Amino acid sequence: MYNRVQAHLKKELTDIKEAGLYKDERIITTPQGAEIEVENGGKVLNFCANNYLGLSNDSELVKAAKEALDSHGYGLSSVRFICGTQDIHKELEAKIAEFFGTEDSILYAACFDANGGAFEPLLGKEDAIISDALNHASIIDGVRLCKAQRYRYKNSDMEDLEEQLKKAQAQRFRLIVTDGVFSMDGNVAPMDKIYALAEKYDAMVMVDECHSAGVVGETGRGVTELFDLRGKIEIITGTLGKAFGGAIGGFTTGKKEIIDMLRQRSRPYLFSNSIPPMVAAAGIKMFDMMSETNDLQDRLHENTIYFTEKMEKAGFDIKPTKSAITAVMLYDAKLSQEMAAKLLDEGIYVIGFYFPVVPKGEARIRVQISAAHTREHLDKCIAAFTKVGKEMGVIK
Ligand SMILES: *Cc1c(COP(=O)(O)O)cnc(C)c1O
Numbered sequence: 162m163y164n165r166v167q168a169h170l171k172k173e174l175t176d177i178k179e180a181g182l183y184k185d186e187r188i189i190t191t192p193q194g195a196e197i198e199v200e201n202g203g204k205v206l207n208f209c210a211n212n213y214l215g216l217s218n219d220s221e222l223v224k225a226a227k228e229a230l231d232s233h234g235y236g237l238s239s240v241r242f243i244c245g246t247q248d249i250h251k252e253l254e255a256k257i258a259e260f261f262g263t264e265d266s267i268l269y270a271a272c273f274d275a276n277g278g279a280f281e282p283l284l285g286k287e288d289a290i291i292s293d294a295l296n297h298a299s300i301i302d303g304v305r306l307c308k309a310q311r312y313r314y315k316n317s318d319m320e321d322l323e324e325q326l327k328k329a330q331a332q333r334f335r336l337i338v339t340d341g342v343f344s345m346d347g348n349v350a351p352m353d354k355i356y357a358l359a360e361k362y363d364a365m366v367m368v369d370e371c372h373s374a375g376v377v378g379e380t381g382r383g384v385t386e387l388f389d390l391r392g393k394i395e396i397i398t399g400t401l402g403k404a405f406g407g408a409i410g411g412f413t414t415g416k417k418e419i420i421d422m423l424r425q426r427s428r429p430y431l432f433s434n435s436i437p438p439m440v441a442a443a444g445i446k447m448f449d450m451m452s453e454t455n456d457l458q459d460r461l462h463e464n465t466i467y468f469t470e471k472m473e474k475a476g477f478d479i480k481p482t483k484s485a486i487t488a489v490m491l492y493d494a495k496l497s498q499e500m501a502a503k504l505l506d507e508g509i510y511v512i513g514f515y516f517p518v519v520p521k522g523e524a525r526i527r528v529q530i531s532a533a534h535t536r537e538h539l540d541k542c543i544a545a546f547t548k549v550g551k552e553m554g555v556i557k
Contacts, residue, residue, distance in 0.1 A: 181498075182517075193217035193407060195533040197510070205510040206538050208528045211403035213376045213485045214457040215533025221450065222406050222443040229442030237435040241268070242424070245435035253441045256448040257399075257414050261370075261382060262391035265420040267427070268436055272371055272400035272411030273299040274429030279367065279398060279413055280307035282426035284336060289329035291322065293339040293350070297369060300338055309336075316343065319354045326362035335364035336396075341373030341384040345519050345527065347486030349377060352388040367396035367415075375404030376485050381451065381458040387483070395419060401440065406447050410436040461485055461532040468530055468539050475547045476556035480525075487528040489546070491555060497524035500553055507545035 177183045188200040194217065197207045216222055229249065239245035250268060257266040269275040276299035280290060286308040292300065295316040304311060310332055312325040322337065329335050337359055339350040352368065359366045370383040378386030381404070385391045396419060401410035413423060423430060451457075469479050469487055480488040491497045497513030504511055504526075515524035528542070550556040 181494075195531060195535070195538055199510070202505060202510075203508075205505065205508050206534075206541060208509060208511045208530070208534075208542060210407075210529060210531070211372070212407055212531050212533065213404035213461055213529070214381075215531050216405065216447060216457075217407035219406070219447075222446055225446035226408075226439035226443040229439040233438035233442065235439075236437055239435060240431060240433065241435050242431065247438060247441070249438060249441040249445060250435060253444045253448075254412070256445055257412050260448055260451065261374075261385065261397055261399075261414050263397060263414040264417040266412050266414035267420050267423050267430060268441075269411040269413070269429055270433050270436060271402065271409060272369070272398055273302075274433060275398040275400075275411040275413045276300045276303045276369060277306065278423065278427035278429040279303055279396065280309065280336075281428070282422050283419060284309040284334060286310070287332060288334040289332035289336070291325045291329055291335060291337045291364065293317065293343075295343050295345070296338060296340055297344070297371065300340070300369060304338075317348060317351055319351060319358065322355065323358055323362070326358060326364060329364075330362065335359075335362065336367055337364050338367040339369070341368050341370045342377060342484040342486065344372050344486065345514060345525075346480050346488050347372075347482035347484040347527075348480070349373065349384060349387065349483045352384045352390055352394075356388070356390055356393065365395040367398070368394055370397055370399040371403055372484060372486065374399045375451070375458070376461065377483060379458070380455050381461075401436075401444050401447075406440075406443055408440045408443065410440050410444065457532040461530065464532065464534050464539060465530045467536070468528070468543065471539075471543045472546065475543065475550070477546065477550065485530045487530060489526045489528060491524050491526065492522055494524045496553065496555070497526055500549055500555070501526055503549045503553070504545055507549060509542050509545045 189197050191198045193212055198204050233247055237245040254266040280303045284307055288309040290304050290309045291312040294313050312329050314321040314325045342349055374383045375381045377383055385394055396415040398413050465485050473479055478490040494515035497515050501511055501513035511526050511528055513526045
């Protein structure tokens with residue numbers, strides 16, 4: 162049997178390569194950070210990690226993780242409800258709820274699991290899910306696992322959302338679901354308008370804060386802070402794998418009864434392992450640091466404004482953003498790949514994206530800003546973009 166499967170897979174893999182869509186991994190030989198070393202590339206400045214607050218190798222978090230290894234051990238060898246819950250898991254869940262101004266929280270192994278296990282326990286075939294067309298793959302998969310009727314609206318298009326809500330009026334319950342920040346454009350979901358439509362058409366709201374938590378809002382509390390909606394959104398999901406230290410782990414936080422039901426019925430919670438104690442302990446430390454000072458958020462916001470202003474001045478076409486994701490628009494797929502390669506030669510690590518990851522004709526280089534970037538890092542990046550951009554005729 163495997164002979165035929167092998168031939169089939171080989172052909173598919175060749176097709177992927179020929180379409181230029183084959184994914185390779187670049188090997189990093191240092192901890193994650195603003196400055197890293199990559200195999201065959203030497204030292205580079207990193208502008209493509211989700212390390213928005215620069216916490217991935219933060220000394221305080223490393224220390225908290227090491228201490229927890231000694232006090233709580235390496236692993237739990239259990240799902241949460243059998244014997245996989247320690248005091249620190251409960252403490253972290255409480256910190257998450259406090260941070261977002263919600264009633265309760267539940268931890269998952271990843272946000273992919275939080276989203277995968279959010280819908281099926283709460284909604285049935287008599288209900289409706291109204292989902293943004295550009296929502297993360299894990300939301301799409303979670304919706305697929307649920308029997309609710311599905312409605313899709315164009316990315317952040319409020320007219321279309323209203324249209325879909327009208328169509329969904331026959332159903333028992335309605336849930337609108339959106340990413341807080343969309344990862345390719347860095348655009349922030351218009352939560353004020355989404356919330357107003359939810360009120361008008363009697364719906365609940367779920368927001369995935371993976372790219373917005375720690376980043377958006379004056380104190381990094383995410384889109385509910387930015388739009389003054391703290392405590393009003395029924396369901397928030399997020400990750401500990403991006404701004405919040407970058408290790409692993411996801412969560413759902415929101416209304417008490419919803420979280421309680423997820424503990425009873427959410428399959429990735431019931432049938433998958435607990436996060437390691439060191440991750441829980443470092444997570445607690447991270448939320449404590451967030452509530453003590455706003456330095457990292459302030460620096461991230463300053464860096465983002467500095468970078469986008471300078472890049473626009475240099476003549477680049479930048480998508481407007483309130484997040485730490487900056488899309489440098491090039492529109493041409495080949496150009497996006499060649500320019501990213503030349504930038505790497507200049508010691509700037511960025512990734513070019515093109516169809517099908519972004520719409521046809523909208524190829525770009527995505528630059529992710531971090532609080533860990535110094536002015537010097539940003540200036541080097543801007544200078545490299547300007548040099549390569551002129552060489553390639555992108556700017557004058
Ligand atoms: C990264 C991401 C996820 C997945 O988070 P993990 O914790 O890495 O599984 C889910 N949703 C969105 C919007 C993301 O950006």
